[in-house]
Amino acid sequence: MSLLDFLRIVSRNWYWLLFSALSLAILTWGSLKKQAPQYSSHSIINTGLVSNYTIESNEGASIDYAFTNNELQNIINVATSYQTMEELGLRLLAKVLDKRTGKGMLLPESRQDLEEKLGAKVLTKLRAKDPELLQISLMHLRDRNRHGRVYQLLYSDHPLFGIEQLQTIQVERYGNSDMLKISYRTSDPGICQLTLKLLAEIIMETQLSLKKGQSGDVLAFFDEATRKSAAELRAAEDELLGFKVRNKVINYYEQTRFISGKKEDFDEMYYKEMMNLASADSAIQKLEGQLRQRVNLPRLNQSIMDQRKTLTELSTKISTMEIMPDSLEDFSSNDLRKLKRQAEKVRENIRNTVDETWMSTNMPEGLPVKDVLSQWLSSVLKQEESTARMQVIRQRQAEFVHIYDQYAPWGSAIRRMERQIDVNERAYLENLHSFNQARLHQINMMMSSNLKVIDEPVFPKKPEPNKKMLFVVMAFLAGLFIPLGLFIAMYLLDQSLNSVARAEEKTGLKLASALPFVDKFKIGPKARIDFQAINDKAMQQLVHTLKMSNQGQQSPTVAFLSNRSGEGKSWLITRLAAYLEQKGQQVHQIKASDWVTQKQHIQQGLQEQPAWVLVEFPALLEQSEHLLNLNEMNSSVYIAYARKVWSKADERALSRIKECADKPAHLFLNALDLDHMEDVIGEVPKRRNMPRRWLKRMVTLQYS
Incomplete structure (x- = not known):
């Protein structure tokens, strides 16, 4: 457009x-x-x-x-x-x-x-x-x-x-x-x-x-988890505490280390005492063999037997006090010193008894009997003391076996409880950490979400500027452009023949001429448009086209066709006949139904006086039996009403015309829009004021 x-x-x-x-x-x-x-x-x-x-x-x-x-x-x-x-x-x-x-x-x-x-x-x-x-x-x-x-x-x-x-x-x-x-x-x-x-x-x-x-x-979740884990940790600690209290365990690992060390010490003492006892037994046997000829040993042993027994009892008590002082309820260092003095007195008594029983001065080996008896007595005393100490050590070893039987299962139970405490403690610490982090995050969120109004709303003293005129102007423009858009859309979507280019495209025929649509309100002596001049130009173009199509024919025969009745065939034939007669030419108007019966008569008359023969065919969509006579015509004019919509039926009817005619028909548009008449006859004759003439020249780029 x-x-x-x-x-x-x-x-x-x-x-x-x-x-x-x-x-x-x-x-x-x-x-x-x-x-x-x-x-x-x-x-x-x-x-x-x-x-x-x-x-x-x-x-x-x-x-x-x-x-x-x-x-x-x-x-x-x-x-x-x-x-x-x-x-x-x-x-x-x-x-x-x-x-x-x-x-x-x-x-x-x-x-x-x-x-x-x-x-x-x-x-x-x-x-x-x-x-x-x-x-x-x-x-x-x-x-x-x-x-x-x-x-x-x-x-x-x-x-x-x-x-x-x-x-x-x-x-x-x-x-x-x-x-x-x-x-x-x-x-x-x-x-x-x-x-x-x-x-x-x-x-x-x-x-x-x-x-x-x-x-x-x-x-709340971490608080509850912390409370629960704290209760579990407390229960596990209480269980371990009760176990240690019941079994009198202060520090299991230190106690077991101490007991193990003590047991090794007692084992070493036991082996030492066994060696001392074996040494004393060997010395006694050797010395008794030397003294058997010189000293009455059975009588001597009998005389010191009671003292040896007393010494053994004292040695046992002294060893018990020295080796196992913790097993005695009323142990004191004074009692130990007292027992040692008693034992020393018993030894002194035994020595005195032995000194009274020696009989000869020298042994066969030349040793004094007194010295040998002293050695024998020392070995006997050593034997008694070692025997007493070994008894105490064996008793203590038996106690260690009993302690080991107790502490062995305790270790497994304590480790299990300690592992549970460790697990509960780590869970408690983790929950406590998460709880503290949640509290920290909550406080942080409270601080970060502390919204503050920094610009209080003011009391509006004056109303806003009135925008009524703006809305009115916008409504005026909307009322102007919306219908204009509709009119433009109708123009662009128009499928009628109300355009020369569109009519030639849809029909496939060349335009011979056209007549405008006449508004009865625009006809009169004061009308701006000269419709008579437009009609004369249109008829002149149509006659020129028909003459060029019928060169050499003195009496051309022209067929006028249309798809429907009321499209202007009769009116066009009347106007064309009036125009030809005004030019001094003879015209014969005849219906296609009468052409068959009057054809010979008309042709004889044309030989005497040449004339135009205008044959009107009936509407093709209503009656088409006379279409076979179309090939007898010198030329044909297809009349189309410009304001109608071109349909498939129109297209099929036009194709029958093309099949029956030897020459292509000429297109004539009736009731063409006055604005499109310029594409047919050129400048439309009408009165224009100076602004309109200048505006048209500017739009059409005609500056000269």
């Missing part, structure tokens, strides 16, 4: 466009005429997600922008949630109805409207309530009856308290910071300011509650 086509569409439909634009502008002005003035205010809340210093803040740590954006979006979702709007509407209504804070908060007309919405009965009931319980009373009235006035007011489109109005509050991120900007616009300045204040309070309360709830569950 060219610019000229666009201008033609506008000029052709300007009155519809103007009517639509003016109508929509007037309706918009009427609808906005009673609109109350609007007041707006805003508030800024600092979330501190990035800027606040918290316990977990680390200098130089990178900022998690994804977390920040997610937290900001969560706060925005909380602020704009349906539950928040319900709570806001309830608090707002309670503040307005409160006798302490509600006076002077509403404009007089807003107060009157509120009282009408609630009714005198509800207002009387609410005024009697304690201001502290007013919000709870409103909640009960709202939830108790969904058809009540309070519920209908809050869940409506009321311009001050309705939830639909409150949902127009805008909450957005303030630039790229971690702050939120809350904007609101309503018809009452006091309500505008109060709504923003209450919404900020609800946002901070809800955010704090959410953070506490999120961290509180984790904290």
